[in-house]
Amino acid sequence: MPQAHEYAVDIEQLTIHRGGREVLHEVDLTIPRGAITGLLGPSGCGKTTLIRAIVGTQVVRSGTVTVLGAPAGSTALRSKVGYVTQSPSVYLDLTVRENVQYFGAMYGRRAPAVNAAIDSVGLTNWASSRAGQLSGGQLGRVSLASALVAEPELLVLDEPTVGLDPVLRAELWSRFADIAAGGTTIVVSSHVMEEAEHCSSLILMREGSVLAQLSPDELLTRTNETNLEHAFLTLIESTQITGAQ
Template identity: 65%
Template sequence: MTEATESGAARPAPLAVEIRGLDVTRGGAPALQDVSLSIARGSITGLLGPSGCGKTTLMRCVVGTQIVESGTVTVLGRPAGSTPLRSRVGYVTQEPSVYLDISIRDNVRYFASLYGRGNDAVAETIEAVGLSTHAHHAAGDLSGGQLSRVSLACALVGRPEVLVLDEPTVGLDPVLRAELWEHFASLAASGTTLLVSSHVMDEADHCESLLLLRKGRLLAHVPPDELRRRTGKSNLEEAFLVLIRDQQVGVQP
C-alpha cells in the first residue's frame, strides 16, 4: 500500500505492525519460525491457517503478551506491549472476556471508562455489534455467539488504532457475520488497522491482504486476488492447499 506525497510521487504508507525474524517456542517446540511481515495502517489483514499453525501465538506477539525467542515486533512505532500502546491496541480473544454477573451495558461501560469514553460511545458500540435489544441482560444469560459480540464491543469501545481479533465470527449466523465484516470495513476506512484470524476461507475476500501460516511458518503475505493468480485457483481454500503442496515439495510460493 502506498500514499501520494505533495509532489505526486508514491511513498509507502505508514506501518501499523512490523515484524522481523520472529521466533517463538512454546512447550519446548517451535511455534513461530523466522516470521517477517509488515502491515499498513488502516488495512484489514486476514490471518489464515489450520489449527495449531501459530495464528494465536502471532496475535499474542502483536499485542505484547507472548514471550519471544528472538526477533522484533513493532506496533505503531513502538515495541509491542509497551505501556504507551495499552490504550491504542485492542485484542479480542477466542474465549469471551467479560464479567458474567453484570449486564452487557455495564460490561461495555466499564471498559469505556478505562479509555475515557462516554455513554454515547457505549450505546454506539453496543448497537454496532447488534446487541441493543439485549443491553440490560446479564452476560451470563447470553449464548456463546452473543458473548463473543460483547467481548468485541468491550474492545471496540476504546476505539483502538490497532484491533486484533482472534476468530471473532465463530458461532455467528451468516447475517451477523456479514454485518460484522461491514463494520470492520468501516473501521478500516476510518483509519483503524485490523488483524483478523479466521478458519473460514470465504471470509478472506473481506481482507486487503492475507497472512497464510502453516506449522509456524509464513507461506505467503498476499492480497486474495494475487493468491488466486499465483496458484491458478479461483477458490481460496484450494489456492491455500496449492501453497501447502508447493512447500512440501520445496517450491517457494
C-alpha cells in the same frame, strides 16, 4: 520502500518457543494501516501465538515486533491496541452496557463512546440485558464492543467467527468493514479460507511459518485457481515441492 512507522505492525525474524518447541520460525511480515488483514491457516499453525506477540503478551525468543511505531507491549500502546480473544471476556452478571462501561472507564471513555461501541456491534436493543442471558454469538459481540470502546488504532481478533452460523458471520464481517472504513486497522485470524474474501490482505501460515503475504486476488492469480481454499492448498503443495528440491 515504506518505513516501519507506516505500517500498523512490522515483524522481523520473530522466533518463539512454547512448551519446549519452536512454534514460530523467523517470521517476517508487515500489516498495513487502516485495512482488514486476515491471518489464515489450519489450527495449530501458530496464529494465536503470533497474535499474542503482536499484543505484547507473548515472550519473544528473538526478533522484533513493532506495533504502531513502538515495541509490542509498550505502555504507550495500552489504549491504542484492542484485543478480543477466542473466548468471550465478559462479566455474565453485568448487563451489556455495564460491561462496556467497565472497560470504557479504564480509558476515560464516557457514555457517548459506550453507546457508540454497543451500537457498532448491533447490540443496542440488548444493552440492558445481562450478559448471562445472551447467546454465544452475542457474547462475542459484547467482547468486541468492550474492545472498541477504547477507540483503538489497532484491533486484533482471534477467531471471532468460530461457531457462528452463516448469517451471524456475515453480519459480523459487515461490522468489521464499517470499523475499518473508519480508519481502524483490523487483524482477524481464522482457519476458514472462505473468510479470506473479506480481507484486503492475507497472511497465510502453516507449521509456524508464513507461506505468503498477498491480497486474495493475488493469491488466486499466483495459483491459477478460482477458489480461495483451493488456492491455499495449491500454495502449500507448491511450497512443499520447492522445499523438497
